[in-house]
Amino acid sequence: MSCKASEDILLTGFDEADISALREALGALGRTSVSGDPAHDTSPGMVLAAARDEAALRRLRSAALDDPRPWCFCVPASDRGLVAAAVAAREGHMLLLPPDGRELRRLFVALTEEAKQRGAGDAAFSGLDRLDAEFCWKTSALQIGPVCRHLARLLAESGFYADRSGEDECALALEEALVNSVEHGNLGLDSSLRPNDTLGEDRYEAERVSRMADPRYGDKLIRLRVSMRGGEAKIVLEDEGLGFDTTKITQGPSGLEVSGKGFWLIKRPFDAAVYNEKGNSLTLTRRRDWRGRS
Numbered sequence: 001m002s003c004k005a006s007e008d009i010l011l012t013g014f015d016e017a018d019i020s021a022l023r024e025a026l027g028a029l030g031r032t033s034v035s036g037d038p039a040h041d042t043s044p045g046m047v048l049a050a051a052r053d054e055a056a057l058r059r060l061r062s063a064a065l066d067d068p069r070p071w072c073f074c075v076p077a078s079d080r081g082l083v084a085a086a087v088a089a090r091e092g093h094m095l096l097l098p099p100d101g102r103e104l105r106r107l108f109v110a111l112t113e114e115a116k117q118r119g120a121g122d123a124a125f126s127g128l129d130r131l132d133a134e135f136c137w138k139t140s141a142l143q144i145g146p147v148c149r150h151l152a153r154l155l156a157e158s159g160f161y162a163d164r165s166g167e168d169e170c171a172l173a174l175e176e177a178l179v180n181s182v183e184h185g186n187l188g189l190d191s192s193l194r195p196n197d198t199l200g201e202d203r204y205e206a207e208r209v210s211r212m213a214d215p216r217y218g219d220k221l222i223r224l225r226v227s228m229r230g231g232e233a234k235i236v237l238e239d240e241g242l243g244f245d246t247t248k249i250t251q252g253p254s255g256l257e258v259s260g261k262g263f264w265l266i267k268r269p270f271d272a273a274v275y276n277e278k279g280n281s282l283t284l285t286r287r288r289d290w291r292g293r294s
Contacts, residue, residue, distance in 0.1 A: 009033040010041050013050035013060070014074070018097060022048065025101040029108070038063055046111075048095065050074045054085055070111055074099070083265065087169045094172070102205070106175065109145040125157035131228035139186045139239075140218030148174040151226065151235070160233055160286050161269075169269040170286075177237050177266050177282055178222070185241030185280055186220035187211045231288040236281060243279030 009026060011019055011033050019035060026033050038047050047069055051057035057073060064071040070093070073086045077096040086094045093110065095103055135147075152161075152171035161167045183189045189208060211217040220240040227234045249263050267273035272285040 008044035010038060010044035010047045011035045011050075012038055012047065013052075013056065014048075015050075018050060018074075018099060022099045025099055025104055028101055029104060031104075031108075038067060045069060047071045048074055050097065051082065051086070052076065054082060057082065057085055072107060080264070084268065087165075087172065087265075087268065093168070106145050110149060110171070125154050126159075128154075128158040128228065129230060131158075131226060131233075133226045135224045135226075137222050138218060139182055139220050139222055140212050142178070142182065142222050144175055144178045144182065147224070148172075148178060151224075154226075155233055155286065158228065158233070160288050166269060173266045173269050173284075174235070174237075177284070181222060181237055181239040181241070181280075181282075183208060184244070185239030186222065187217050188241060233286045233288075235284045235286075237284070238281040241280050246275045246277065246279045249275070 009031055011022060012035070014022065014035070023033055033048075034041065034044060036044075038049070047064070047067065049060045049064075049071060051060055051073055052075075057075070060071070060073060072093040072095050074095045074097050075082045075086045077083065077098075083094075083096065093107055095107060148171045151174060152167050155161060155170060156164075156167035161170060184191070187208060189204065189211070223236075223238040225234075225236040225238075263273070266282075266284075270284045270286050272283075274283050274285075275281065276283075
């Protein structure tokens with residue numbers, strides 16, 4: 001189910017600061033919201049639910065099971081364990097706190113795309129064993145959300161993810177990687193331009209839009225190559241940016257953050273994630289073997 005622009009969004013479990021920030025971000029997207037209890041407030045078309053610990057997340061997931069509306073679990077970006085648990089939740093999407101207008105836009109795009117795909121019928125790529133494909137877009141023409149959702153669906157239908165949670169996690173990881181390639185690669189935007197406040201977010205977004213419209217940036221290419229051989233799939237994302245110092249990447253909390261999420265979140269649904277030496281190409285590998293996977 002998708003969330004229509006005319007429907008309210010129910011906010012539950014948030015503190016006042018998060019509610020204020022969310023309402024501002026939602027308002028900028030033309031969305032309205034109310035605060036309440038999902039068990040009693042059934043008219044809003046979507047639920048955004050905040051969880052500060054795994055016990056709260058479990059309670060919310062249980063509530064979502066009996067609710068036909070789309071749910072989005074909102075968890076602190078700094079809590080890796082809770083983020084991992086939310087990503088694995090099959091009953092809904094995930095949003096990281098503090099709230100971000102761009103994250104919300106991408107969520108609504110994902111919901112719309114998901115509704116279209118779910119209504120398209122049976123899996124078209126079930127049993128697919130071999131694939132070689134290459135795609136290329138100008139940065140200004142790339143629709144990141146739909147591309148990532150289609151690719152994650154292809155891998156899931158081909159047997160590389162056993163359930164919906166794996167597919168969703170794959171789509172999220174691909175989206176984060178592509179956003180990084182576009183913004184920090186081809187557009188050359190530095191994370192320092194985006195401090196953690198509304199004004200800083202507005203400045204960052206204005207610069208992103210400006211550079212996207214500038215052919216020196218917007219005409220740079222994003223390449224995506226997909227190969228599949230039996231039990232292994234590889235996805236290569238490549239931009240035309242200057243790259244970065246890949247030696248700074250670690251698996252720990254103090255490692256390089258990619259689009260504010262961390263390289264660990266991109267790597268999580270894959271068996272391997274490796275940048276080239278320059279730092280402008282990322283190879284993601286997934287094997288068709290679910291033994292021992294959570």
